Amino acid sequence: MVIAIDIGGTFVKIGLVNNAEIIVKTAIKSHPKIVFQNTIKDIEVTINNLLKSHSVAQRDIEGIGIGFPGLVDSIKMKVLSTNKKYDDSLAFNFIDWAKETYNTSVFLENDARMALLGEWQYGAGKGIDNIAMLTFGTGVGSATIINGKLLIGKHFQAGNLGGHFTINVNGALCTCGNLGCVEAEASTWKLGELLKADPRYTDSLIEGNELDFESLFKYAEEGGELSLSVRNHCLEVWSAGVINQIHAYDPELIILGGGVMKSADVIIPFIKNNVKKHAWTPWGDIKIIQSKIPNRSALLGAYYLVTKNLKN
Amino acid sequence: MVIAIDIGGTFVKIGLVNNAEIIVKTAIKSHPKIVFQNTIKDIEVTINNLLKSHSVAQRDIEGIGIGFPGLVDSIKMKVLSTNKKYDDSLAFNFIDWAKETYNTSVFLENDARMALLGEWQYGAGKGIDNIAMLTFGTGVGSATIINGKLLIGKHFQAGNLGGHFTINVNGALCTCGNLGCVEAEASTWKLGELLKADPRYTDSLIEGNELDFESLFKYAEEGGELSLSVRNHCLEVWSAGVINQIHAYDPELIILGGGVMKSADVIIPFIKNNVKKHAWTPWGDIKIIQSKIPNRSALLGAYYLVTKNLKN
Numbered sequence: 001m002v003i004a005i006d007i008g009g010t011f012v013k014i015g016l017v018n019n020a021e022i023i024v025k026t027a028i029k030s031h032p033k034i035v036f037q038n039t040i041k042d043i044e045v046t047i048n049n050l051l052k053s054h055s056v057a058q059r060d061i062e063g064i065g066i067g068f069p070g071l072v073d074s075i076k077m078k079v080l081s082t083n084k085k086y087d088d089s090l091a092f093n094f095i096d097w098a099k100e101t102y103n104t105s106v107f108l109e110n111d112a113r114m115a116l117l118g119e120w121q122y123g124a125g126k127g128i129d130n131i132a133m134l135t136f137g138t139g140v141g142s143a144t145i146i147n148g149k150l151l152i153g154k155h156f157q158a159g160n161l162g163g164h165f166t167i168n169v170n171g172a173l174c175t176c177g178n179l180g181c182v183e184a185e186a187s188t189w190k191l192g193e194l195l196k197a198d199p200r201y202t203d204s205l206i207e208g209n210e211l212d213f214e215s216l217f218k219y220a221e222e223g224g225e226l227s228l229s230v231r232n233h234c235l236e237v238w239s240a241g242v243i244n245q246i247h248a249y250d251p252e253l254i255i256l257g258g259g260v261m262k263s264a265d266v267i268i269p270f271i272k273n274n275v276k277k278h279a280w281t282p283w284g285d286i287k288i289i290q291s292k293i294p295n296r297s298a299l300l301g302a303y304y305l306v307t308k309n310l311k312n
Numbered sequence: 313m314v315i316a317i318d319i320g321g322t323f324v325k326i327g328l329v330n331n332a333e334i335i336v337k338t339a340i341k342s343h344p345k346i347v348f349q350n351t352i353k354d355i356e357v358t359i360n361n362l363l364k365s366h367s368v369a370q371r372d373i374e375g376i377g378i379g380f381p382g383l384v385d386s387i388k389m390k391v392l393s394t395n396k397k398y399d400d401s402l403a404f405n406f407i408d409w410a411k412e413t414y415n416t417s418v419f420l421e422n423d424a425r426m427a428l429l430g431e432w433q434y435g436a437g438k439g440i441d442n443i444a445m446l447t448f449g450t451g452v453g454s455a456t457i458i459n460g461k462l463l464i465g466k467h468f469q470a471g472n473l474g475g476h477f478t479i480n481v482n483g484a485l486c487t488c489g490n491l492g493c494v495e496a497e498a499s500t501w502k503l504g505e506l507l508k509a510d511p512r513y514t515d516s517l518i519e520g521n522e523l524d525f526e527s528l529f530k531y532a533e534e535g536g537e538l539s540l541s542v543r544n545h546c547l548e549v550w551s552a553g554v555i556n557q558i559h560a561y562d563p564e565l566i567i568l569g570g571g572v573m574k575s576a577d578v579i580i581p582f583i584k585n586n587v588k589k590h591a592w593t594p595w596g597d598i599k600i601i602q603s604k605i606p607n608r609s610a611l612l613g614a615y616y617l618v619t620k621n622l623k624n
Binding site for chain 2 (some may be wrong): 018035080129130146152153154155156157158159161162164166167168169170176177178179180184201230236237243244248249251277278280281282304
């Protein structure tokens, strides 16, 4: 039995996974600004309940896999860098925690890489060994598999910063410190600013509302001028983000995930069309699809990583 | 003895290389719009002269290495895609040509990759196994080494399109078909357009001149307002291009090459400063240096590729 954990900005998902099947999963509320030790305590309580209710003894735990929203040293199992999420986790010793609490091994990896591992093994990427994935949500995450291996790089960050490629050299400052990042130009954390920056905002029907992309796409569909223009701006930004992934990593397949993909029926055709017009792929058309197991990919990726590492 | 060839937009460099030493090298004028077969004929004449004048017999030729300015299949030794340079070379059979003309093997690779191989083995990248290189010239080329291996990708284009990452989502159409590429926003082929698009151009001292970057930097230094503003625009674009390379490939070292680097004394400090302010490198400062053997890197890279492949 593998304990799979996906630490997100609002929720932490926790599951028990056996033979690539999620036996049970649950989610607990979290907050990336509270002391990380408290998040871990909450995770422990939840794990203990799951183990008890499913009669799993400690000796049956093969290992723990954790997806983390930041840059991760997946050899030393340490958080290397965060971007306004769980900033104090850099000091946390995951190996000691797993050993002392469950007498088992832990495998830590970036959350987007975990999701991609899951999609690659069990979802949208099955059988395809060159994939770039982008997740559009609060921020924009990314991960890349080249020749059947996660791209890692010298300092564990290759493939992971697709949300932080500059796509607007004259653009806004990102939380990461860079200018005009994909995520600083179009992401859920940016959406409010984008709307408010438009002179039409004050007289618009959406003034004062906390809008997410799902509602923005709805308003745009219904003919809201401001919503349509902000939506189209975001679609252009995401298209450029996807083209840069293609030009950077030369994949066969792009998988798009994240909460924003609730509007995949609009997003995927728009991006496909843009890529067809502008990407340099002399070999043919690249596949662009949405994630197939969005609610399970990171947990199954964590399961895959644990079992693969234990085999080696 | 290895015959090393670097096919460029204006010149083709040809050298004889033995034990990593260039015995002799020469350059012949070329034109990327003429029939490729004619370029090859000119190359043959030059090779034959070099072989004769240095008393090299055909049986002493170990192989031929060719750097080509386009996307290259380095397994089948074919040109896959060009961008307004030697467009008819896609039909050319390099293997047959080398066999029939010199009874030897040929190894074809993208020109930026050849230059990086040369810098890595014999120049600015010695001993460093994670490098991204950008060449600023007529266009903007790139290549990447991760963990001591050229990044190739599924269709031979990973690492090669650093000049064609969108860095301005609202930007100009590139010759490659993409919008707002590094090269479409700041490169030698773009320079004239950048100057003419400025309202100050008509009354400026440089009106009507064919300016290259070397003169632009000189005019800027002397206080030319228009030159300074276009120069600074280009420096910002190139900085974003470098930051995107760092965020994409996670190297320890950036090597900058190409004709534009004649002004390295201004370019390198500007880019370093920008990278220090904006790149996400929690592990420390990345090295950014200019190519050390700009006139020899591609030929020595070709030599390295030939001898390495013959050993395997």
